[in-house]
Amino acid sequence: MILEVKELEVYYGAIRALQGISFQVNEGEIVTLIGANGAGKSTTMRTVSGLLQPRKGEVVFQGRRINRIPAHKIVRLGISHVPEGRQIFPNLTVTENLLMGAYTRRDRAGIKQSLEEVMDRFPRLRERAKQLAGTLSGGEQQMVAMGRGLMSKPKLLILDEPSMGLSPLLVEEIFNIIKTINLQGTTILLVEQNAFMALQVAHQAYVLETGRIVLSGPAREVQANPQIRSAYLGEVQMVS
Amino acid sequence: MEHVMEQIINGLQLGFMYALIALGYTMVYGVVQLINFAHGDVFMVGAFVGYFGFAVWGLPLPLAIVNAMVICAILGMVIEKIAYRPLRYAPKIAALISALGVSLFLEYFSSLKFVFGPDYRVVPRPIHEVHWHILGIPITNIQVMVIVVVLVMLLLLQLLIYRTRIGMAMRTVAVDHNAARLMGVNVDNTISLTFAIGSAFAALGGVLYAIAYPQIQPFMGIMPGLKAFTAAVLGGIGIIPGAVIGALIMGQVETLTAAFISSQLRDAIAFAILILVLLIRPTGILGRSQTEKV
Ligand SMILES: Nc1ncnc2c1ncn2[C@@H]1O[C@H](COP(=O)(O)OP(=O)(O)OP(=O)(O)O)[C@@H](O)[C@H]1O
Ligand SMILES: [Mg+2]
Numbered sequence: 001m002i003l004e005v006k007e008l009e010v011y012y013g014a015i016r017a018l019q020g021i022s023f024q025v026n027e028g029e030i031v032t033l034i035g036a037n038g039a040g041k042s043t044t045m046r047t048v049s050g051l052l053q054p055r056k057g058e059v060v061f062q063g064r065r066i067n068r069i070p071a072h073k074i075v076r077l078g079i080s081h082v083p084e085g086r087q088i089f090p091n092l093t094v095t096e097n098l099l100m101g102a103y104t105r106r107d108r109a110g111i112k113q114s115l116e117e118v119m120d121r122f123p124r125l126r127e128r129a130k131q132l133a134g135t136l137s138g139g140e141q142q143m144v145a146m147g148r149g150l151m152s153k154p155k156l157l158i159l160d161e162p163s164m165g166l167s168p169l170l171v172e173e174i175f176n177i178i179k180t181i182n183l184q185g186t187t188i189l190l191v192e193q194n195a196f197m198a199l200q201v202a203h204q205a206y207v208l209e210t211g212r213i214v215l216s217g218p219a220r221e222v223q224a225n226p227q228i229r230s231a232y233l234g235e236v237q238m239v240s
Numbered sequence: 241m242e243h244v245m246e247q248i249i250n251g252l253q254l255g256f257m258y259a260l261i262a263l264g265y266t267m268v269y270g271v272v273q274l275i276n277f278a279h280g281d282v283f284m285v286g287a288f289v290g291y292f293g294f295a296v297w298g299l300p301l302p303l304a305i306v307n308a309m310v311i312c313a314i315l316g317m318v319i320e321k322i323a324y325r326p327l328r329y330a331p332k333i334a335a336l337i338s339a340l341g342v343s344l345f346l347e348y349f350s351s352l353k354f355v356f357g358p359d360y361r362v363v364p365r366p367i368h369e370v371h372w373h374i375l376g377i378p379i380t381n382i383q384v385m386v387i388v389v390v391l392v393m394l395l396l397l398q399l400l401i402y403r404t405r406i407g408m409a410m411r412t413v414a415v416d417h418n419a420a421r422l423m424g425v426n427v428d429n430t431i432s433l434t435f436a437i438g439s440a441f442a443a444l445g446g447v448l449y450a451i452a453y454p455q456i457q458p459f460m461g462i463m464p465g466l467k468a469f470t471a472a473v474l475g476g477i478g479i480i481p482g483a484v485i486g487a488l489i490m491g492q493v494e495t496l497t498a499a500f501i502s503s504q505l506r507d508a509i510a511f512a513i514l515i516l517v518l519l520i521r522p523t524g525i526l527g528r529s530q531t532e533k534v
Contacts, residue, residue, distance in 0.1 A: 051418050075424040087419040089412050100412055103405070104424035152424070 002027040008057035019211040032198040035208030049081035050074040080154035086145040090134025101151025118147040195232040199223040247499040255491020256390040260445030261468030262483035264438030270414040270478040277339040280465015281346035286443025287450040309440040316439025350458035363454035470514040476524030
Protein backbone atom coordinates (compact mmCIF):
# COMPACT_ATOMS: atom_id res chain seq x y z
CA MET A 1 0.00 0.00 0.00
CA ILE A 2 1.48 3.31 -1.07
CA LEU A 3 -1.24 5.65 0.20
CA GLU A 4 -3.72 5.26 2.99
CA VAL A 5 -6.32 7.87 3.84
CA LYS A 6 -8.05 7.39 7.17
CA GLU A 7 -11.25 9.00 8.45
CA LEU A 8 -10.48 12.30 6.76
CA GLU A 9 -12.56 15.30 7.78
CA VAL A 10 -11.89 18.58 5.99
CA TYR A 11 -13.64 21.89 6.49
CA TYR A 12 -13.90 25.10 4.50
CA GLY A 13 -14.65 27.49 7.33
CA ALA A 14 -17.71 26.00 8.98
CA ILE A 15 -18.61 23.78 6.01
CA ARG A 16 -17.60 20.18 6.39
CA ALA A 17 -16.62 19.16 2.87
CA LEU A 18 -15.28 15.71 3.78
CA GLN A 19 -17.17 13.77 6.41
CA GLY A 20 -14.73 11.02 7.29
CA ILE A 21 -13.27 9.48 4.16
CA SER A 22 -11.09 6.39 4.07
CA PHE A 23 -9.48 4.73 1.10
CA GLN A 24 -6.32 2.99 0.03
CA VAL A 25 -4.11 3.02 -3.02
CA ASN A 26 -1.96 -0.01 -3.75
CA GLU A 27 1.38 0.42 -5.39
CA GLY A 28 1.27 0.10 -9.17
CA GLU A 29 -2.49 0.54 -9.46
CA ILE A 30 -4.80 3.13 -10.91
CA VAL A 31 -7.38 4.08 -8.31
CA THR A 32 -10.25 6.30 -9.28
CA LEU A 33 -12.52 8.53 -7.24
CA ILE A 34 -15.79 9.27 -8.93
CA GLY A 35 -18.75 11.35 -7.84
CA ALA A 36 -21.02 14.22 -8.74
CA ASN A 37 -20.05 17.90 -8.71
CA GLY A 38 -19.30 19.08 -5.22
CA ALA A 39 -18.93 15.56 -3.79
CA GLY A 40 -15.51 16.40 -2.42
CA LYS A 41 -13.14 14.79 -4.91
CA SER A 42 -10.87 17.77 -5.41
CA THR A 43 -10.95 18.52 -1.69
CA THR A 44 -9.66 15.00 -1.06
CA MET A 45 -6.84 15.44 -3.57
CA ARG A 46 -5.87 18.82 -2.16
CA THR A 47 -5.67 17.30 1.31
CA VAL A 48 -3.44 14.46 0.14
CA SER A 49 -1.03 16.86 -1.53
CA GLY A 50 -0.94 19.15 1.51
CA LEU A 51 -2.77 22.22 0.20
CA LEU A 52 -5.48 21.63 2.82
CA GLN A 53 -5.11 20.44 6.39
CA PRO A 54 -7.66 17.93 7.71
CA ARG A 55 -9.37 18.67 11.00
CA LYS A 56 -9.52 14.96 11.73
CA GLY A 57 -8.06 11.82 10.27
CA GLU A 58 -4.75 11.23 8.59
CA VAL A 59 -2.95 10.68 5.32
CA VAL A 60 -0.22 8.03 5.29
CA PHE A 61 2.17 7.83 2.36
CA GLN A 62 4.66 4.96 2.23
CA GLY A 63 4.17 4.33 5.93
CA ARG A 64 4.70 7.95 6.89
CA ARG A 65 2.05 10.32 8.17
CA ILE A 66 2.14 13.34 5.89
CA ASN A 67 -0.90 15.42 6.73
CA ARG A 68 1.09 17.93 8.77
CA ILE A 69 3.75 18.40 6.13
CA PRO A 70 3.41 21.52 3.92
CA ALA A 71 2.60 20.98 0.26
CA HIS A 72 5.97 22.06 -1.09
CA LYS A 73 7.67 19.33 0.93
CA ILE A 74 5.18 16.62 0.04
CA VAL A 75 6.23 16.92 -3.62
CA ARG A 76 9.71 15.93 -2.55
CA LEU A 77 8.36 12.73 -0.98
CA GLY A 78 7.09 11.62 -4.38
CA ILE A 79 3.52 12.84 -4.75
CA SER A 80 2.71 14.94 -7.79
CA HIS A 81 -0.68 16.62 -8.04
CA VAL A 82 -1.98 17.76 -11.42
CA PRO A 83 -4.77 20.04 -10.26
CA GLU A 84 -8.27 20.49 -11.59
CA GLY A 85 -8.39 23.16 -14.28
CA ARG A 86 -4.70 22.54 -15.12
CA GLN A 87 -3.33 25.65 -13.46
CA ILE A 88 -0.40 25.87 -15.77
CA PHE A 89 1.70 29.02 -15.62
CA PRO A 90 0.50 31.11 -18.57
CA ASN A 91 3.39 33.59 -18.34
CA LEU A 92 6.02 30.85 -18.63
CA THR A 93 6.99 29.02 -21.79
CA VAL A 94 6.08 25.38 -22.27
CA THR A 95 9.63 24.35 -21.45
CA GLU A 96 9.71 26.53 -18.36
CA ASN A 97 6.43 25.03 -17.18
CA LEU A 98 7.90 21.57 -17.55
CA LEU A 99 11.09 22.61 -15.77
CA MET A 100 8.98 23.92 -12.91
CA GLY A 101 7.70 20.37 -12.54
CA ALA A 102 11.29 19.36 -11.82
CA TYR A 103 11.77 22.21 -9.36
CA THR A 104 12.57 19.83 -6.51
CA ARG A 105 15.22 18.00 -8.49
CA ARG A 106 18.89 18.96 -8.74
CA ASP A 107 20.21 16.38 -11.19
CA ARG A 108 20.64 18.47 -14.33
CA ALA A 109 21.29 15.55 -16.65
CA GLY A 110 18.34 13.64 -15.24
CA ILE A 111 16.06 16.65 -15.65
CA LYS A 112 17.12 17.03 -19.24
CA GLN A 113 16.36 13.39 -19.86
CA SER A 114 12.93 13.69 -18.23
CA LEU A 115 12.23 16.72 -20.39
CA GLU A 116 13.03 14.67 -23.49
CA GLU A 117 10.79 11.84 -22.27
CA VAL A 118 7.87 14.21 -21.71
CA MET A 119 8.39 15.80 -25.13
CA ASP A 120 8.41 12.32 -26.65
CA ARG A 121 5.21 11.46 -24.85
CA PHE A 122 3.55 14.70 -25.96
CA PRO A 123 5.18 15.54 -29.33
CA ARG A 124 2.96 18.58 -29.71
CA LEU A 125 4.75 20.17 -26.76
CA ARG A 126 8.08 19.88 -28.49
CA GLU A 127 6.76 21.96 -31.38
CA ARG A 128 5.58 24.60 -28.95
CA ALA A 129 8.47 24.46 -26.50
CA LYS A 130 9.22 28.18 -26.63
CA GLN A 131 5.63 29.38 -26.74
CA LEU A 132 4.01 30.96 -23.68
CA ALA A 133 1.81 28.29 -22.15
CA GLY A 134 -1.11 30.70 -21.81
CA THR A 135 -1.41 30.82 -25.59
CA LEU A 136 -1.92 27.05 -26.00
CA SER A 137 -5.21 25.32 -26.72
CA GLY A 138 -7.05 23.60 -23.86
CA GLY A 139 -5.82 20.18 -24.88
CA GLU A 140 -2.23 21.31 -25.18
CA GLN A 141 -2.49 22.95 -21.78
CA GLN A 142 -3.65 19.65 -20.32
CA MET A 143 -0.58 18.02 -21.83
CA VAL A 144 1.62 20.67 -20.23
CA ALA A 145 -0.07 20.05 -16.89
CA MET A 146 0.42 16.29 -17.11
CA GLY A 147 3.95 16.59 -18.43
CA ARG A 148 4.79 19.02 -15.66
CA GLY A 149 3.35 16.55 -13.14
CA LEU A 150 5.61 13.81 -14.47
CA MET A 151 8.78 15.91 -14.34
CA SER A 152 9.24 15.32 -10.62
CA LYS A 153 9.31 11.54 -11.29
CA PRO A 154 6.53 10.91 -8.80
CA LYS A 155 5.75 7.60 -7.16
CA LEU A 156 2.12 8.68 -6.93
CA LEU A 157 0.56 10.83 -9.63
CA ILE A 158 -2.70 12.56 -8.75
CA LEU A 159 -4.79 13.59 -11.75
CA ASP A 160 -7.83 15.75 -11.06
CA GLU A 161 -10.18 15.65 -14.06
CA PRO A 162 -7.59 15.38 -16.81
CA SER A 163 -10.30 15.00 -19.47
CA MET A 164 -12.21 18.14 -18.55
CA GLY A 165 -13.19 20.18 -21.59
CA LEU A 166 -11.41 17.98 -24.12
CA SER A 167 -12.77 16.61 -27.37
CA PRO A 168 -13.69 12.89 -27.36
CA LEU A 169 -10.65 12.09 -29.48
CA LEU A 170 -8.32 13.85 -27.10
CA VAL A 171 -10.01 12.21 -24.09
CA GLU A 172 -9.19 8.87 -25.65
CA GLU A 173 -5.59 9.96 -26.15
CA ILE A 174 -5.23 11.23 -22.60
CA PHE A 175 -6.60 7.99 -21.16
CA ASN A 176 -4.20 5.96 -23.27
CA ILE A 177 -1.36 8.04 -21.91
CA ILE A 178 -2.62 7.50 -18.36
CA LYS A 179 -2.58 3.75 -18.94
CA THR A 180 0.93 3.87 -20.36
CA ILE A 181 2.27 5.97 -17.50
CA ASN A 182 0.81 3.44 -15.10
CA LEU A 183 2.23 0.45 -16.97
CA GLN A 184 5.65 2.10 -16.77
CA GLY A 185 5.41 1.94 -12.99
CA THR A 186 3.71 5.08 -11.67
CA THR A 187 0.81 4.65 -9.27
CA ILE A 188 -2.12 6.87 -10.21
CA LEU A 189 -4.94 8.40 -8.24
CA LEU A 190 -7.49 9.59 -10.76
CA VAL A 191 -10.46 11.86 -10.23
CA GLU A 192 -12.93 11.98 -13.07
CA GLN A 193 -16.32 13.27 -14.10
CA ASN A 194 -16.07 10.88 -17.00
CA ALA A 195 -16.81 7.85 -14.84
CA PHE A 196 -17.19 5.59 -17.84
CA MET A 197 -13.62 6.10 -19.02
CA ALA A 198 -12.19 6.19 -15.51
CA LEU A 199 -13.72 2.84 -14.59
CA GLN A 200 -12.31 1.34 -17.78
CA VAL A 201 -8.71 2.09 -16.89
CA ALA A 202 -8.83 1.86 -13.09
CA HIS A 203 -8.13 -1.15 -10.91
CA GLN A 204 -9.99 0.12 -7.85
CA ALA A 205 -12.79 2.64 -7.59
CA TYR A 206 -14.38 4.70 -4.83
CA VAL A 207 -17.66 6.52 -5.23
CA LEU A 208 -18.05 9.78 -3.33
CA GLU A 209 -21.31 11.44 -2.41
CA THR A 210 -21.45 14.68 -0.39
CA GLY A 211 -18.21 14.07 1.43
CA ARG A 212 -18.74 10.37 2.07
CA ILE A 213 -17.65 7.19 0.33
CA VAL A 214 -20.79 5.30 -0.55
CA LEU A 215 -19.34 2.47 -2.59
CA SER A 216 -15.97 0.96 -3.29
CA GLY A 217 -14.39 -2.08 -4.84
CA PRO A 218 -12.60 -3.31 -7.94
CA ALA A 219 -13.41 -0.98 -10.83
CA ARG A 220 -15.10 -3.74 -12.79
CA GLU A 221 -17.53 -4.47 -9.97
CA VAL A 222 -18.32 -0.82 -9.43
CA GLN A 223 -18.93 -0.48 -13.14
CA ALA A 224 -21.39 -3.37 -13.03
CA ASN A 225 -23.30 -2.01 -10.04
CA PRO A 226 -26.82 -1.15 -11.22
CA GLN A 227 -27.06 2.00 -9.10
CA ILE A 228 -23.80 3.29 -10.46
CA ARG A 229 -24.88 2.50 -13.98
CA SER A 230 -27.94 4.66 -13.68
CA ALA A 231 -26.43 7.44 -11.59
CA TYR A 232 -23.02 7.93 -13.22
CA LEU A 233 -22.84 5.97 -16.42
CA GLY A 234 -26.28 6.43 -17.97
CA GLU A 235 -25.59 9.60 -19.81
CA VAL A 236 -22.11 8.64 -20.88
CA GLN A 237 -23.27 5.29 -22.24
CA MET A 238 -25.93 6.91 -24.34
CA VAL A 239 -23.47 9.12 -26.17
CA SER A 240 -20.82 6.48 -26.62
CA MET B 241 19.38 73.96 -26.07
CA GLU B 242 22.08 73.07 -23.62
CA HIS B 243 19.66 73.99 -20.85
CA VAL B 244 17.08 71.57 -22.23
CA MET B 245 19.64 68.77 -22.44
CA GLU B 246 20.71 69.46 -18.91
CA GLN B 247 17.13 69.21 -17.70
CA ILE B 248 16.60 65.99 -19.60
CA ILE B 249 19.67 64.49 -17.94
CA ASN B 250 18.39 65.67 -14.56
CA GLY B 251 15.08 64.04 -15.34
CA LEU B 252 16.83 60.85 -16.36
CA GLN B 253 18.67 60.72 -13.06
CA LEU B 254 15.48 61.32 -11.11
CA GLY B 255 13.62 58.79 -13.24
CA PHE B 256 16.19 56.09 -12.60
CA MET B 257 15.94 56.70 -8.88
CA TYR B 258 12.16 56.44 -9.07
CA ALA B 259 12.66 53.22 -11.01
CA LEU B 260 14.59 51.70 -8.11
CA ILE B 261 11.67 52.42 -5.79
CA ALA B 262 8.95 51.58 -8.30
CA LEU B 263 10.44 48.11 -8.84
CA GLY B 264 9.80 47.25 -5.21
CA TYR B 265 6.16 48.30 -5.43
CA THR B 266 5.62 46.36 -8.58
CA MET B 267 7.49 43.19 -7.58
CA VAL B 268 5.67 42.98 -4.28
CA TYR B 269 2.37 43.64 -6.00
CA GLY B 270 3.23 40.88 -8.45
CA VAL B 271 3.61 38.19 -5.81
CA VAL B 272 1.05 39.24 -3.16
CA GLN B 273 -1.21 41.77 -4.90
CA LEU B 274 -0.52 44.27 -2.15
CA ILE B 275 0.52 47.91 -2.34
CA ASN B 276 3.29 48.08 0.22
CA PHE B 277 2.76 51.63 1.40
CA ALA B 278 5.72 51.33 3.76
CA HIS B 279 8.03 51.02 0.77
CA GLY B 280 8.82 54.75 0.59
CA ASP B 281 9.84 54.60 4.23
CA VAL B 282 12.21 51.73 3.57
CA PHE B 283 13.77 54.06 0.99
CA MET B 284 14.14 56.66 3.76
CA VAL B 285 15.78 54.13 6.11
CA GLY B 286 18.14 53.22 3.26
CA ALA B 287 19.10 56.86 2.82
CA PHE B 288 19.83 57.22 6.54
CA VAL B 289 21.77 53.98 6.89
CA GLY B 290 23.79 54.93 3.80
CA TYR B 291 24.44 58.38 5.22
CA PHE B 292 25.59 56.94 8.54
CA GLY B 293 27.78 54.51 6.62
CA PHE B 294 29.81 56.97 4.59
CA ALA B 295 29.41 60.19 6.60
CA VAL B 296 29.49 59.00 10.21
CA TRP B 297 31.14 55.58 10.34
CA GLY B 298 33.55 56.43 7.56
CA LEU B 299 32.84 53.42 5.35
CA PRO B 300 33.89 53.56 1.71
CA LEU B 301 30.86 54.47 -0.41
CA PRO B 302 30.33 51.07 -2.06
CA LEU B 303 30.43 49.39 1.34
CA ALA B 304 28.03 51.95 2.79
CA ILE B 305 25.63 51.24 -0.07
CA VAL B 306 25.82 47.47 0.34
CA ASN B 307 25.35 47.87 4.08
CA ALA B 308 22.21 49.96 3.58
CA MET B 309 20.88 47.43 1.06
CA VAL B 310 21.42 44.49 3.39
CA ILE B 311 19.83 46.23 6.38
CA CYS B 312 16.82 47.29 4.34
CA ALA B 313 16.49 43.81 2.84
CA ILE B 314 16.20 42.48 6.38
CA LEU B 315 13.79 45.28 7.30
CA GLY B 316 11.63 44.40 4.29
CA MET B 317 11.51 40.74 5.27
CA VAL B 318 10.61 41.60 8.86
CA ILE B 319 7.82 43.93 7.73
CA GLU B 320 6.41 41.21 5.48
CA LYS B 321 6.57 38.59 8.20
CA ILE B 322 5.01 40.70 10.96
CA ALA B 323 2.59 42.97 9.16
CA TYR B 324 1.56 41.23 5.94
CA ARG B 325 1.98 37.47 6.19
CA PRO B 326 -0.68 36.96 8.88
CA LEU B 327 -3.12 38.85 6.65
CA ARG B 328 -2.09 37.34 3.34
CA TYR B 329 -5.34 35.53 2.64
CA ALA B 330 -7.54 38.01 4.53
CA PRO B 331 -9.52 40.71 2.69
CA LYS B 332 -7.13 43.10 0.92
CA ILE B 333 -8.22 46.11 2.94
CA ALA B 334 -6.74 44.55 6.10
CA ALA B 335 -3.24 44.33 4.64
CA LEU B 336 -3.60 47.83 3.19
CA ILE B 337 -4.38 49.29 6.60
CA SER B 338 -1.51 47.30 8.06
CA ALA B 339 0.78 48.78 5.40
CA LEU B 340 -0.27 52.32 6.31
CA GLY B 341 0.39 51.47 9.95
CA VAL B 342 3.90 50.24 9.18
CA SER B 343 4.54 53.37 7.13
CA LEU B 344 3.52 55.72 9.93
CA PHE B 345 5.43 53.64 12.45
CA LEU B 346 8.66 53.87 10.46
CA GLU B 347 8.26 57.62 9.98
CA TYR B 348 7.54 58.46 13.61
CA PHE B 349 9.88 55.89 15.10
CA SER B 350 12.68 57.28 12.93
CA SER B 351 11.82 60.78 14.15
CA LEU B 352 12.64 59.89 17.74
CA LYS B 353 15.69 61.62 19.16
CA PHE B 354 17.56 58.38 19.83
CA VAL B 355 16.85 56.99 16.33
CA PHE B 356 17.42 59.36 13.38
CA GLY B 357 15.89 62.44 14.98
CA PRO B 358 13.22 64.74 13.52
CA ASP B 359 15.50 67.32 11.89
CA TYR B 360 16.89 67.71 8.41
CA ARG B 361 20.44 66.54 8.07
CA VAL B 362 22.73 67.83 5.39
CA VAL B 363 24.53 65.00 3.67
CA PRO B 364 28.17 65.68 2.88
CA ARG B 365 29.04 64.64 -0.67
CA PRO B 366 30.96 61.35 -0.48
CA ILE B 367 32.42 62.08 -3.89
CA HIS B 368 33.48 65.40 -5.31
CA GLU B 369 31.05 66.59 -7.99
CA VAL B 370 32.67 67.05 -11.37
CA HIS B 371 30.96 68.60 -14.41
CA TRP B 372 31.59 67.01 -17.75
CA HIS B 373 30.52 67.47 -21.31
CA ILE B 374 29.98 64.14 -22.99
CA LEU B 375 29.12 64.55 -26.69
CA GLY B 376 28.22 68.10 -25.85
CA ILE B 377 25.79 67.02 -23.15
CA PRO B 378 26.39 68.56 -19.75
CA ILE B 379 26.49 65.84 -17.12
CA THR B 380 28.03 65.33 -13.69
CA ASN B 381 30.01 62.37 -12.44
CA ILE B 382 27.28 61.70 -9.88
CA GLN B 383 24.64 61.53 -12.60
CA VAL B 384 26.79 59.11 -14.55
CA MET B 385 27.25 56.99 -11.44
CA VAL B 386 23.52 56.93 -10.69
CA ILE B 387 22.60 56.01 -14.25
CA VAL B 388 25.28 53.30 -14.56
CA VAL B 389 24.54 51.75 -11.16
CA VAL B 390 20.82 51.62 -11.84
CA LEU B 391 21.28 50.15 -15.32
CA VAL B 392 23.53 47.42 -13.91
CA MET B 393 21.01 46.64 -11.17
CA LEU B 394 18.17 46.46 -13.68
CA LEU B 395 20.17 44.07 -15.79
CA LEU B 396 20.95 41.88 -12.77
CA LEU B 397 17.29 41.85 -11.79
CA GLN B 398 16.29 40.86 -15.28
CA LEU B 399 18.81 38.00 -15.23
CA LEU B 400 17.60 36.88 -11.81
CA ILE B 401 13.97 36.77 -12.86
CA TYR B 402 14.39 35.25 -16.31
CA ARG B 403 17.51 33.13 -16.04
CA THR B 404 17.49 31.55 -12.59
CA ARG B 405 15.54 28.88 -10.79
CA ILE B 406 14.51 31.23 -8.03
CA GLY B 407 13.37 33.79 -10.59
CA MET B 408 11.22 31.18 -12.25
CA ALA B 409 9.75 30.36 -8.83
CA MET B 410 8.95 34.05 -8.33
CA ARG B 411 7.15 34.13 -11.63
CA THR B 412 5.03 31.13 -10.65
CA VAL B 413 4.18 32.60 -7.25
CA ALA B 414 2.99 35.69 -9.11
CA VAL B 415 0.44 33.52 -10.93
CA ASP B 416 -0.89 31.20 -8.28
CA HIS B 417 0.44 30.40 -4.81
CA ASN B 418 -1.06 26.92 -4.66
CA ALA B 419 0.06 25.91 -8.13
CA ALA B 420 3.59 27.03 -7.16
CA ARG B 421 3.39 25.01 -3.94
CA LEU B 422 2.49 21.90 -5.92
CA MET B 423 5.77 22.32 -7.82
CA GLY B 424 7.68 22.31 -4.54
CA VAL B 425 8.13 26.07 -4.27
CA ASN B 426 8.31 27.43 -0.75
CA VAL B 427 5.92 30.31 -1.27
CA ASP B 428 6.67 32.04 2.05
CA ASN B 429 10.39 32.14 1.34
CA THR B 430 9.83 33.33 -2.20
CA ILE B 431 7.67 36.21 -1.01
CA SER B 432 10.26 37.05 1.65
CA LEU B 433 12.92 37.15 -0.99
CA THR B 434 10.81 39.42 -3.16
CA PHE B 435 10.44 41.87 -0.28
CA ALA B 436 14.17 41.63 0.38
CA ILE B 437 15.09 42.45 -3.21
CA GLY B 438 12.54 45.25 -3.48
CA SER B 439 13.73 46.77 -0.21
CA ALA B 440 17.39 46.50 -1.16
CA PHE B 441 16.61 48.35 -4.40
CA ALA B 442 14.77 51.02 -2.43
CA ALA B 443 17.78 51.35 -0.13
CA LEU B 444 20.08 51.80 -3.09
CA GLY B 445 17.67 54.42 -4.38
CA GLY B 446 17.72 56.09 -0.98
CA VAL B 447 21.49 56.34 -0.80
CA LEU B 448 21.78 57.63 -4.37
CA TYR B 449 18.99 60.11 -3.68
CA ALA B 450 20.79 61.37 -0.59
CA ILE B 451 23.94 61.86 -2.63
CA ALA B 452 22.15 63.65 -5.47
CA TYR B 453 19.82 65.76 -3.31
CA PRO B 454 21.90 65.98 -0.15
CA GLN B 455 19.30 66.50 2.55
CA ILE B 456 17.54 63.77 4.52
CA GLN B 457 14.83 63.52 7.18
CA PRO B 458 12.38 60.87 8.38
CA PHE B 459 9.50 61.94 6.13
CA MET B 460 11.61 62.17 2.99
CA GLY B 461 10.25 58.84 1.70
CA ILE B 462 6.67 59.98 1.30
CA MET B 463 6.95 62.03 -1.90
CA PRO B 464 9.40 59.84 -3.82
CA GLY B 465 7.40 56.83 -2.59
CA LEU B 466 4.15 58.20 -3.95
CA LYS B 467 5.75 59.22 -7.22
CA ALA B 468 7.37 55.84 -7.66
CA PHE B 469 4.01 54.27 -6.88
CA THR B 470 2.49 56.49 -9.57
CA ALA B 471 5.26 55.34 -11.91
CA ALA B 472 4.47 51.69 -11.18
CA VAL B 473 0.77 52.27 -11.86
CA LEU B 474 1.57 54.28 -14.99
CA GLY B 475 3.71 51.47 -16.39
CA GLY B 476 1.26 48.79 -15.27
CA ILE B 477 1.42 47.58 -11.70
CA GLY B 478 3.03 44.15 -11.40
CA ILE B 479 4.96 44.53 -14.66
CA ILE B 480 8.69 45.07 -14.19
CA PRO B 481 9.60 46.84 -17.45
CA GLY B 482 6.48 48.95 -16.88
CA ALA B 483 7.88 50.25 -13.60
CA VAL B 484 11.04 51.43 -15.34
CA ILE B 485 9.17 53.06 -18.22
CA GLY B 486 6.72 54.72 -15.85
CA ALA B 487 9.56 55.98 -13.65
CA LEU B 488 11.47 57.46 -16.59
CA ILE B 489 8.34 59.28 -17.73
CA MET B 490 7.69 60.58 -14.21
CA GLY B 491 11.28 61.79 -13.93
CA GLN B 492 11.02 63.73 -17.19
CA VAL B 493 7.57 65.17 -16.52
CA GLU B 494 8.56 66.36 -13.09
CA THR B 495 11.89 67.87 -14.09
CA LEU B 496 10.63 69.53 -17.25
CA THR B 497 7.59 70.92 -15.46
CA ALA B 498 9.78 72.40 -12.76
CA ALA B 499 12.23 73.85 -15.27
CA PHE B 500 9.93 75.23 -17.93
CA ILE B 501 6.49 75.67 -16.41
CA SER B 502 6.59 76.16 -12.68
CA SER B 503 8.38 74.37 -9.91
CA GLN B 504 5.26 74.71 -7.80
CA LEU B 505 3.32 72.63 -10.29
CA ARG B 506 5.64 69.63 -10.37
CA ASP B 507 3.94 67.57 -7.66
CA ALA B 508 0.45 68.51 -8.77
CA ILE B 509 1.21 67.36 -12.30
CA ALA B 510 2.79 64.13 -11.05
CA PHE B 511 -0.35 63.19 -9.16
CA ALA B 512 -2.65 64.41 -11.89
CA ILE B 513 -0.97 61.70 -13.96
CA LEU B 514 -1.87 59.12 -11.32
CA ILE B 515 -5.52 60.16 -11.37
CA LEU B 516 -5.63 60.27 -15.17
CA VAL B 517 -4.07 56.82 -15.51
CA LEU B 518 -6.47 55.35 -12.99
CA LEU B 519 -9.41 56.91 -14.83
CA ILE B 520 -8.38 56.27 -18.41
CA ARG B 521 -6.16 53.22 -18.38
CA PRO B 522 -5.97 51.60 -14.93
CA THR B 523 -3.90 48.71 -16.32
CA GLY B 524 -1.12 51.14 -17.24
CA ILE B 525 0.97 51.45 -20.36
CA LEU B 526 2.02 47.80 -20.61
CA GLY B 527 -0.98 46.44 -18.77
CA ARG B 528 -3.04 45.04 -21.59
CA SER B 529 -0.58 43.72 -24.10
CA GLN B 530 1.36 41.84 -21.49
CA THR B 531 0.21 39.81 -18.50
CA GLU B 532 3.69 39.16 -17.16
CA LYS B 533 4.13 40.06 -13.52
CA VAL B 534 6.32 39.51 -10.47
N1 LIG C 1 -12.46 27.09 -1.43
C1 LIG C 1 -13.65 26.66 -0.99
N2 LIG C 1 -14.33 27.35 -0.07
C2 LIG C 1 -15.53 26.92 0.38
N3 LIG C 1 -16.13 25.80 -0.03
C3 LIG C 1 -15.48 25.06 -0.95
C4 LIG C 1 -14.22 25.45 -1.47
N4 LIG C 1 -13.83 24.52 -2.37
C5 LIG C 1 -14.80 23.59 -2.39
N5 LIG C 1 -15.80 23.91 -1.54
C6 LIG C 1 -17.03 23.13 -1.29
O1 LIG C 1 -16.65 21.84 -0.86
C7 LIG C 1 -17.44 20.85 -1.49
C8 LIG C 1 -16.57 19.86 -2.23
O2 LIG C 1 -15.92 20.55 -3.32
P1 LIG C 1 -14.89 19.84 -4.28
O3 LIG C 1 -14.28 20.88 -5.11
O4 LIG C 1 -14.01 18.97 -3.49
O5 LIG C 1 -15.88 18.94 -5.15
P2 LIG C 1 -15.56 18.04 -6.41
O6 LIG C 1 -16.06 16.69 -6.08
O7 LIG C 1 -14.16 18.14 -6.81
O8 LIG C 1 -16.51 18.70 -7.51
P3 LIG C 1 -16.28 18.90 -9.08
O9 LIG C 1 -16.60 17.64 -9.75
O10 LIG C 1 -17.27 19.97 -9.44
O11 LIG C 1 -14.87 19.34 -9.29
C9 LIG C 1 -18.41 21.60 -2.38
O12 LIG C 1 -19.63 21.70 -1.70
C10 LIG C 1 -17.79 22.93 -2.56
O13 LIG C 1 -18.77 23.93 -2.71
MG1 LIG D 1 -13.22 18.89 -8.44
